[in-house]
Amino acid sequence: MKRQVALLITLFIGTLLVVSVFIPPMESLKETFTLFFDIIAVFAFFLGGGNLLRVHLTKLSKRKQDWVYSIVTLVGFTVVLVIGLFKLGNPGGIAASPTAEGSLFQTLFDNVLVPLSSTMYALLAFFVASASYRAFRAKNREATILLIAAFIILLGRTPFGMMLTSWVPNSLSILQIPNLAIWIMNSANLAGQRAIMIGIGLGVVSMSIRIILGIERTYLGEEK
Amino acid sequence: MDDQLYRQPVFRVFQIFLIIFTVLAGSIFAQDPAIGLTDSADVFVPAPPGAVKATDVVYDQGGAVDLEWELSPDDDGSLKVSGYYICRREVGGEDYRLVDSVMAGVRTFVDETVEQDHTYQYMVAVNGDCSTAPSEESNSITPDMEWLNFGLSNLFIIGLVICGSVIYFIAHAKRGKKFFIRKIAGLEAVDEAIGRATEMGRPILFVPGILDMDDVQTIAALTILGRVSRVVADYDTKINVPVSRSLVMTAARETIKSSYMAAGRPDAYSDDMAAYITDEQFGYVAAVDGMMVREKPATCFLLGAFFAESLILAETGNSIGAIQIAGTARPAQLPFFVAACDFTLIGEELFAASAYLSGEPKQMGSLKGQDVGKAIAMVFIVLGVITTTLAQAWDIGVFTWISDLLHDLFQVTS
């Protein structure tokens, strides 16, 4: 029974939202449901944040490996939560935006979160290099095509691409590497992207139907 | 359509009354120099704009009116006219009030400040240097709400055909029809990858992307997690599912738990298998990276919605020598997975994976339905390309017509 109700909810809500697209009076349903989702997600924070606290407190009390760092997480979490929820150090008081200019919360964001996340993001520069060193090898036909395409585009984005091929006459200018790079981006690259997207569109439609019809129910747990 | 309502006799009479009233009011208004300095001899007064036509905006909730008028004859690109004032009043009520103004040369306006089922009249006044001249009053208009959006009928038809074929093949499979489904390399490798982790005595890492449950990719990833954790339960291997959203944590726990129950090992399940890290994209990545280098999982699954972190995770996983099975429906991240992982589920394959892994005929049937969708796409692309080519190269009427028709069919206005 419990599962039946859940499947009925999915069926009802799913169908309702599909149908609502075609019915103007129900247009705002989409925004309302998005808000509903956000609100439920905030409730879920209790579970997530609670779990975070539990994991690190256990680590700390049982003196598991690296328990010292759990103190860092716990202190960071508690301090920021208190500052954030009570708007401590916010010049505008309770009515101000939590991220108001000059607030402690925003200062923390600018000086702790920004350097951390942008450096993490910047690691990509290194990983892009190591991945291309390892992956772009002419192991087989597919890998060779991947390699050639990447090489032409990369070369086309440096001054050397033009330098190497600037002698090519205008009537053959597609063979100049920067032009070739643009041409590839606008033809083969576009074709591949479109084929992938059309496939994704169908995949999502089929997956959604399976969910709405209750055929796909893994997230609810298997039948006992 | 509820137009019918207004066709009832009572409303007819009311409408006729309104029209008479309108004409009367209009003529009175026109004589009354309410706006502008019309009498002064040395002030240029532009000629008033022509007839104002008000129509209800279709397929909405009744909150908008379309206006169209003829430009004032003096609005010829010279500087004599600076713009138009749009004025509105409710029929039978107050005076005209200014709604908005538009620049010279503009002949249409959409008034989105009206309320449903009220009746309005409009007037457009042309604005000269220091004088205005009003148009005649418009027809009265009652914005109403439509119950069906016929503007989306092509979306409806295409959706019906595609959903229909998916459902048809699901039903077909239910009756016992077996379909051929080709092998999907990444999925064939799942069992082997889990077996490898078991042999090496190392854990399995499953990353379900960084988006919440409101993204289909996350749900697809969780359904695959269901199959993976079933095998994991059988093999008695350790599985770690770090997640970046609390809701995903809840759903992942539910999924793993039921897999363990199904495998007959509810005792081996623990909530610690799925743990929430943080909502912050790169904070999550930092923690998962740390987890990778410290616990050295033998197998990493990177399935779901990924953004820039795709390559950071895949490269770190690669550096610890893990077998990596990745998959996403974000085209921008696929190249990185292809470059750095052993197997990649490309777009549609991610959604097909759960059906494929389940082995249930019903689910396999839906894959056949998707193929029908692809066939339809291919047929229409061929038709569209041929007719567009013929229409453009030789300008043959019938092909232009078909090509326009196809463009309209696959053109969705919101």
Next chain:
Amino acid sequence: MKRSSIIIMLVVLAMFVISWLAKASSMAGVEDHNIWHGFLITFSAFLTLAILSFLYKDNPFYKFAEHLFVGVSAAYWMSMGFWTTIVGNLIPRISNSLSAFFEVPPIADEWALLLLPDSVTFFIPVILGIMLLLRLSRNMGWISAWPLAFIVGSTAGFNLVRYLRSDFIEQVSSTFVPLLVDWQGTGHFFSHLNLNASGQFVTMAGNWVIFLGVMCGLIYFFFSKEHKGIFGFGSRVGIWILMVTFGASFGYTVMGRISLLVGRLTFLFGDWLGLIS
């Protein structure tokens, strides 16, 4: 702890203090809270270096940065969720007294859903949220499947039409490309045949590649037909097209990734060390 690691810790600490003092004194007279700002910049630089050190190998500084990142960011998004969603969107709709307490203007009732006012319907997510929390209870835990069913159902419902529209229908129609561009007859075509990048032939070739590429790419994704014969050839070409796509997009994004590092290094060399103007 090993002696060497203690020494490293002490050295880093000493360098931190030196940098802090140097930064604070260099800002004296320019900034009001120079000690505080000196600390902030030094701390940012320390965190930047701690994350970069992961490239060499896992180490205590990275662990510190990672754990700080997790704790601070989880709390950050939780606070933001509370203020923007609960205080920003829920409370103004359901309670006037609470809105007054949080000094947010109440949002007027709209009768959007099921012909009920928002002040009633917005209790639905609250109830579902509480159901979700019941997961913590032993007896009522099963009920948390209902909010999940609600969420999954709405995700499926939304995305079905959205993806059908933007990924299927729009991509199909944008593939209606003319295979003959600027066609002025066969004679004109051959007499003007060249490989100029913006010439007729190259533009046409691009459209042919798009047309055939999309077709072959779709053949690759066919699940229910064996990839043999003509179909197999089509699917092979499809893979090649996908490989060109992946290679090209990879190559194209490299530049953006490098700029990110330029940004970080400019912070380290400029804002922190003051080596560049």
Next chain:
Amino acid sequence: MFTPAPLLALSSSTIGVSISLGLVGLGMVWMLIRSLRARDVDRRIVFLFIFISVSAPILFPITFSETPTPVVKKLFDKVESLPADSKVLISFDFDPAMAPEVQPMADAFTRHCMAKNHKVIFMSLWATGQSLLNQTMRAVLVTEFPEKRDGIDYVELGYKAGNEGVLNVIVSNFRKMFPTDVNSIPLDSIEIFDKIKSCRDLDLIISIGGGKPGIKEWVLFVGDPTKTPIGAGVAAVVAPQLYPYYPKQLLGLLGGVKGAAEYESELVRHYPQFEEVDKPGLRMMGPQTFAHVVILAFIVLGNISFFVSRRRASR
């Protein structure tokens, strides 16, 4: 802002560059030898190379001379070939987030037009473009061309709300949309506008942007109906979407930092007096080019070691 570097700094930067180039070069040779022995390189060495190749050009600014691609060259030549006193409109259609990529282009266009003695009209379709426009005016016009006079050599129309609606109006009449310039001086009393009524009277329009409204709108609403040549500078991500308009509807296009760098280096080639001014496009290109070359070299090395090891295995 540029401050002339003392001799010492200049030489130290040259030394720094040579040392880092030497390091990277020697390292590459060492790795080539390793690759020929079919030995793979540790990823950390790859990381080190990227670090050096990105930080060296930041610490010791070096610039590579760029050869302009035809899309850029065509636009440059247009500005160059217009006779003095031609009327050029530059529209700043971007926000601060995009500015690092496209503001260098705006500066370069302004510099070029001023050097050619064109009459320049500045405007913006983005509210946030106004302050960026002021930045360029301060950095380029006021500092480098103090002799140019507002209203005679250039005029700032500023921002007007209305997005493509603005274009719809100025395509037939400027005064209707902009009765005055940004300083409230009526257009009728501004010399430049004596002979300008609408966009038809302009000799060139340059839009710099990357979002909506932007280049596409300029092409559709102004370029196509009036046949006034339009050039553009855009962020790298949107450049591929605009290539279909080139060369028919768009005269030329600068895409991303690379496009800016190409234009800057072409400018210096024609006007050596700009050798000394700050060229952010070229400056940003240094690390990018260096890193790209290192990555390309690594791809080559990887393939060498792959083929050598395969040959050995087959023996």
